[in-house]
Amino acid sequence: MSVIPTIQKALVLPAKYAEYAVRTVPVPRPGPGRLLIKVRAVALNPVDWKIQKNGILYHEFPAIAGSDIAGTVEEVGEGVQGFALGDRVIEQGAFTIPTSGFQQYAVANPAVTAKIPDGLSFEQGATIPVxxxxxxxxxxxxxxxxxxxxxxxxxxxxxxxxxxxxxxxxxxxxxxxxxxxxxxxxxxxxxxxxxxxxxxxxxxxxxxxxxxxxxxxxxxxxxxxxxxxxxxxxxxxxxxxxxxxxxxxxxxxxxxxxxxxxxxxxxxxxxxxxxxxxxxxxxxxxxxxxAYGQANFPQENLAVAAVLYKHLTAWLEEGAIKPNRVEVLPGGLEGIPEGLERLRTDRVSGVKLVARPQETA
Ligand SMILES: NC(=O)c1ccc[n+]([C@@H]2O[C@H](COP(=O)([O-])OP(=O)(O)OC[C@H]3O[C@@H](n4cnc5c(N)ncnc54)[C@H](OP(=O)(O)O)[C@@H]3O)[C@@H](O)[C@H]2O)c1
The missing domain is CATH 3.40.50.720 (NAD(P)-binding Rossmann-like Domain)
Known part of the structure; x- marks a missing residue:
């Protein structure tokens, strides 16, 4: 397992309505009951451009968005059962800086984290959570x-x-x-x-x-x-x-x-x-x-999502649930703003745009 750095690259929203920009920020810490994920792939969602253009959901800045996360478990917080270092997983950011996916490391709730079967790539996995x-x-x-x-x-x-x-x-x-x-x-x-x-x-x-x-x-x-x-x-x-x-x-x-x-x-x-x-x-x-598509909260959502996540790996293995088709964006986190603009202007059809944060220059 690689050594976890103390700093990383993130696509930051410096202020409400400002432009997204890649910056160096601290790597978040998982704490008890949580996992630290190295983000190998993050999918883009319409909410990510709405956060920037419409000023929604985040009220403290600089903020980090990105909800559809696939990666490897790099640290297992105290008390977490069922996950080990190196597991390939998918999970959903919770509109908070430590949990968001437009960065190279993110904190996850194991109750709504699922292992990715061998046959699926990180990029395919990232299309699933939201x-x-x-x-x-x-x-x-x-x-x-x-x-x-x-x-x-x-x-x-x-x-x-x-x-x-x-x-x-x-x-x-x-x-x-x-x-x-x-x-x-x-x-x-x-x-x-x-x-x-x-x-x-x-x-x-x-x-x-x-x-x-x-x-x-x-x-x-x-x-x-x-x-x-x-x-x-x-x-x-x-x-x-x-x-x-x-x-x-x-x-x-x-x-x-x-x-x-x-x-x-x-x-x-x-x-x-x-x-x-x-x-x-x-x-x-x-x-x-x-519908309110957030697995982490409120409690009624978390309760349903936790049961779904328990079945998810088996469903993916069986092919009962298939990921979206993927288009990988170039340039790591740098490629995300142009992808969000394509989503905003209805220039994406039947594919999910995915970035690889580890490829950020
Ligand atoms: N409530 C929540 O918690 C929640 C969670 C997730 C998403 N959302 C919202 O749900 C919406 C969809 O999100 P998404 O990520 O699924 O979007 P998306 O994948 O980016 O949607 C793009 C697709 O929308 C289809 N489309 C656009 N206008 C259409 C129309 N008039 N009739 C039929 N199809 C149309 C297009 O289909 P064709 O290519 O076939 O034309 C295109 O492939 C967004 O507004 C998003 O913000 C809400």
Whole structure:
């Protein structure tokens, strides 16, 4: 095992709305009950540009972002069981400086850390944590405190890792807006594990074959109008759409999803609701919830995520869950800002952008 340095390179946000810049900063220390990870690959997420452009989530600076982390265990904190030095793992940053992935070392919570099977690279592994947890928490978290559904909610389905959960919804249709997005790809795979069929999804037509390989049965062009979508769905199924997951949650996709949803059903969003309040009030039987894709907190998320993480290595080995396709960015941490700009301007399609922090000059 390599000696852990005291300083490292990090992509730092020096102040609210400032430009990201590579700086030398201290290596974080893990403390009891935590792991220190050498970050071999970090995937980019839309939240990482929103942190910079919209000034969200971080209030102390300099800050470090980056949530999708793959690497090796370099230090095992006191009391941690089940992990050893050198283990190849994936885990999710928690929007704090020590836990974030746009740096060469990060601190992880072992309860939501999983080993990567031999057949998967660090880069593939890094594509999994945020997308999978956002999909899973939005579908399967139960017992959430009432009244916060538009901030932190779920369809409340039985999870495929629970007894009788795999295949439980056989014969029921499922609709995903934006199946080619990172979150959407995991929604599709979980819907397949839950047994839903048909799985109907919107995407750009060039992603159709890829999405069928993940479990989508019918790919509809993302450019179709609501009336065209309705007509296409009628040709596919006569069953009601009780669960719709809108993995892009643009105002227009939210409205279309809401119209297609059966009364009594649940629409899961990934962004705040843009559905007019009067519309929500006039159709009270349609539930609208927003997933909150953070494995580390609050406690209801951590409880569900910890169980999912216990199953994750086996699912990856089995191929039940496949990572996103990867595009590696050049230049280590230096390559991240340009990648974030491509995400912001909708210039990434069906792949996850991944950086290798150890390659930073
Ligand atoms: N609530 C949370 O905790 C949480 C967690 C994670 C992400 N999010 C949010 O969820 C959204 C998706 O994140 P992500 O990382 O999955 O995004 P992403 O992978 O960067 O999404 C890119 C994909 O979105 C698809 N897309 C864009 N506009 C579309 C439209 N009108 N209809 C259908 N597909 C469309 C494109 O599909 P095609 O290539 O097929 O055109 C593209 O491949 C972001 O807004 C993100 O901030 C929220």
């Amino acid at each position: 997308g999978l947890i956002t999909a899973a928490l939005g579908l399967y978290t139960r017992g959430l405190p009432p009244g916060k559904e538009l901030d932190h909610g779920s369809a409340g389905l039985q999870a495929p890792w629970e007894e009788g959960g795999r295949g439980k919804y056989t014969g029921k249709p499922f609709f995903v807006f934006g199946a080619a997005s990172s979150v959407g790809q995991f929604v599709v795979q979980l819907a397949r594990l839950s047994g839903f069929s048909p799985i109907i999804a919107t995407a750009s037509p060039h992603n159709a074959d890829f999405l069928r390989s993940l479990g989508v049965t019918h790919v509809l062009d993302r450019k179709l109008s609501l009336e065209q979508l309705r007509a296409e769905i009628a040709k596919i199924t006569k069953e009601p759409l009780d669960v719709i997951y809108d993995a892009v949650s643009l105002p227009e996709t939210q409205l279309a999803a809401y119209e297609l949803l059966e009364p009594g059903g649940t629409l899961v969003l990934v962004l705040y609701s843009a559905i007019p309040a009067e519309k929500l009030a006039s159709e009270p039987k349609k539930r609208v919830v927003k």
